[in-house]
Amino acid sequence: MSRHPTIKWAQRSDKVFITVELPDAKNVKQKLEPEGKFSFSATAGADNVPYEVVLDLFDKIDVDESKSSITSRNICYLVKKAEDNWWSRLIKQEGKSPTFLKADWDKWVDEDEQDSEPGADMDMGDIDFSQLNMGGGLGDFDADEPEEDESDTEEEIEEGKYEHSESQAATPASTEVEIKA
Numbered sequence: 001m002s003r004h005p006t007i008k009w010a011q012r013s014d015k016v017f018i019t020v021e022l023p024d025a026k027n028v029k030q031k032l033e034p035e036g037k038f039s040f041s042a043t044a045g046a047d048n049v050p051y052e053v054v055l056d057l058f059d060k061i062d063v064d065e066s067k068s069s070i071t072s073r074n075i076c077y078l079v080k081k082a083e084d085n086w087w088s089r090l091i092k093q094e095g096k097s098p099t100f101l102k103a104d105w106d107k108w109v110d111e112d113e114q115d116s117e118p119g120a121d122m123d124m125g126d127i128d129f130s131q132l133n134m135g136g137g138l139g140d141f142d143a144d145e146p147e148e149d150e151s152d153t154e155e156e157i158e159e160g161k162y163e164h165s166e167s168q169a170a171t172p173a174s175t176e177v178e179i180k181a
Contacts, residue, residue: 002041002052008104014084016061017107018077022051028070032063032079036092040075053100058087086111 006021018038025042032038036057043050057079065080081087090101 002050004053004098004100005051006100006102007053008102009090010104010107010109011087012109013086014081016079016081016090017104018079019104020075022075023073025070025075028075030068030075032061032066034060034063034082036060055090056092058089058092059083
C-alpha cells in the first residue's frame with residue numbers, strides 16, 4: 001500500500017507552486033493533465049517505501065508552460081494556470097482538505113498583496129525613527145561616556161514632586177546599562 005507524501009502549496013493569479021516533501025526520492029513519476037489532474041509517485045527511504053498521490057486540481061492548467069524540479073529534499077512544481085484567477089483551494093474536493101496537504105507559508109502571498117512590495121502599503125505617518133532610541137545606529141553612540149542617571153533624586157522625592165513609598169525612595173532604580181565588548 002502506498003503512502004501520501006506531504007504536499008505544500010501556494011499560488012499567484014497565474015500559477016500554483018506545489019512542493020512534494022520527500023527526501024531522497026527515487027523512481028519519480030509525475031504527470032500533469034490539462035483538465036487539472038496532478039499525479040505523482042516515487043519511492044523513498046532505505047526500504048524503498050512507495051509514495052503516491054493523485055489530485056484533481058481546482059481548475060484547468062497549461063501543461064506546456066508548467067515546470068518541475070527534483071532535488072534531494074523535495075520535488076517542486078510550478079504549475080501554470082489555464083486562466084489568470086485565484087483559486088479558493090488547491091483541489092476540487094470541497095470541505096476539509098486531506099491531512100497531507102498544507103499551505104506553503106514561505107511562498108504564500110494573499111491576493112491583494114500579489115503586486116505590491118512587502119511593507120509598501122504600511123503608512124508610517126510622521127514617525128521619526130531616529131528619535132525612538134532603539135539602537136542599531138552608530139550616530140550618537142559613545143561607549144566612553146557614562147549615561148546620565150535620570151532617576152528621581154532624593155531631593156525631588158522629599159520635595160513631594162513624586163509620590164513614592166519610602167521603600168522605593170531608599171532604593172532608586174538605576175538606568176545605566178553595562179555594555180560588554
